Amino acid sequence: MLTECVHLPVLLCVTDESQKIVIWCLCCLMTKEPRSSTESGRNSWIRGLLSHVLSTFRFDMKEVCLFTRSLGYESIDYYPSLLKNMVLSLVSELRESHLNGLNTQSRRMAPERMMSLSRVCVPLVTLPDMEPLVEALLTYHGHEPQEVLTPEFFEAVNEAFLLKKIVLPMSSVVSLWFRHLPSLEKATLHLFEKLFSSKRNSLRKMECCIKESLLPQAACQPAIFRIVDEMFRFVLLETDGAPEVLAALQVFTSCLVEALKKENEQLKFALRAYFPYGAPCLTAALSQHPEAIPQGHGLQPLLHISQLLREAVEDCTYGSQRNPFESWFLFVHFGGWVDLAVEELLLRQEAEPPANLLWLLVFYYSPQDGSQQREQSMVKLKVLVNHFLMLLRSGPLSAINLQEAAESASADPRPPVCEQLVRRLLLSLLLWTPEGHAIVWEAVTHMARTDAVTHEIIGFLDQTLYRSHHLCVEASRKLARKLLKELQAQV
Structure with a gap:
């Protein structure tokens, strides 16, 4: 006994x-x-x-x-x-x-x-x-x-x-x-294991997982946020900016902003306490909600953000690699501005794409490029956007013509426009315009030739639905859901 x-x-x-x-x-x-x-x-x-x-x-x-x-x-x-x-x-x-x-x-x-x-x-x-x-x-x-x-x-x-x-x-x-710092680090790693498991999580599931961890609520304390943010930075560097890590960082930031609002309408701490490496005016501009901007009025805030980022990146001390990365790392916390920039490029009425919007997108997707490379990419991106819009205005859209335009922009070695950016522009055009709805499946079939690209498109569709209340009409949301379901069944 x-x-x-x-x-x-x-x-x-x-x-x-x-x-x-x-x-x-x-x-x-x-x-x-x-x-x-x-x-x-x-x-x-x-x-x-x-x-x-x-x-x-x-x-x-x-x-x-x-x-x-x-x-x-x-x-x-x-x-x-x-x-x-x-x-x-x-x-x-x-x-x-x-x-x-x-x-x-x-x-x-x-x-x-x-x-x-x-x-x-x-x-x-x-x-x-x-x-x-x-x-x-x-x-x-x-x-x-x-x-x-x-x-x-x-x-x-x-x-x-x-x-x-x-x-x-x-x-x-x-x-x-x-x-107890080791407990905070272990809690963050525990969250990362859930977010970056072999099974790809949707942004909605990521959001639920992040909120359940209580880390965003605890991160209202700047000292805790800085530790969690540094761990995100390390994972981003180790994975070379993997899309799922970027998405998780953006969802976490969104949850943090929501927690700060619930805790107090007035911030207890200055934004600089959370993001000490960015210029205060840039941090304040990025922290505004792009979803709150009325449709068709997003150009001026975007141009202001682009100008501030450009000054921070291109006016840094010669040979310094810290400022460009810190500016990019601050920018990627707030992914909604990139969605709005794509919308302004594709749904605009002006004859020429604004240079600052082109710079913003090129910088987001290729932050490692130097100033000269970035200028060349902007020229090519401008040609691509104009080509897409010309095809849209010239009659019934053709999936083959759109794909040829996209492939030519990605194949030019002088240097090529980032392939992810090209695919994002093309998919956005197909989803956000009634003309694109008829050929979207044919175009997606042409693009999704590898598992990696298929997963990238799935991620884009999931992201579109996650933020669709601002960017998409109901028809586009229904189409995105259908495409997402069909592609997920194939992988």
Whole structure:
């Protein structure tokens, strides 16, 4: 029998240093999902022992035993109630210690005792009765120069939270990640594993996953946002700007902006606290919502953003590679402006495409190019846009003619326009114009000759539907849904 292996007299004599080992052993004996009354009974018995061991942290067990006997209670009945009362007592003590921390005459919990308490709690963080104490420990802020809780406590709480074994209020989550950087890094990596798994996630699923992680809400604190953003930067560099990473970064930024709005209409921190490397005027311009701009009035804000970006990129110190990348990294957080730039190019009434819009798109898709290369790409992009619009005005659209124009722009080595940008322009033209609806499937079939291009088109259609409330009419949304469903069935 298990009761013959672990005796109460032995537990009464354990030292503070051995408490953790005893608790871990007891937790290992518990059945996580009991399937019989025997296993449930054993779990209940072990919980009583855990309560007993934890209670020795605070009470003299000889006095407790005498007291319970005088009341007619057996230990196994008394200890579960003792645990609840002890947790409430410790929570009250922590709160009083926190509130009275500035009063040197007040009794405060000693740092050594805080450390010991957090160490004892490590294997118990998933017990429901312990939730108030875990939250109180996380939100306790003393005035000691060093952290008073053990790293093992933070790690155990973070692991339980990520695996959804415990539920924490937002204030506790922020405090956890703010006080223990490895936990924040692990939470971000945990999110990345979900977002960038082998199965490609739609932007809607990405959004749900990101919001469930609570990272955007916690990132309202600039210090937390900067860490998460740096990890996105590293993944972008390691994957050479993979589309799924760009998409995740843009969805995360959108969730952050939404969280900031819910928290307070007025920003508690200046935008520079979140994006310190960009010019304040550029950051302010990008942070405006392009979806809020009435259709047909997006050109002026786009030209302003393009001008600010161009000045930041092309006026940097000779030989400096930091400013162009930092400007691009700031820009890609707000992908809605790229959608609006494509819309303005293809649905405009002017005879010539505005040069600043051409520059904006070339910079977004080829940030590594130098100034001379970028100018050459702009010339070719201008020719391509004019060619597309001429085909649109000259009569019934032909999928073959559009594809030939796209391939010629991508094949010219002087240098070629980025193929992704060419395909984006072509797909946008087909989806956003009634003339393109009749030939869209034929054109997509011509383009989707490889799995990589097919996945790229799927990503574009998903992105179009994600932001379609501003850019597309209902007919275009229905067509995009149909195309997306058919292409996903093929891969």
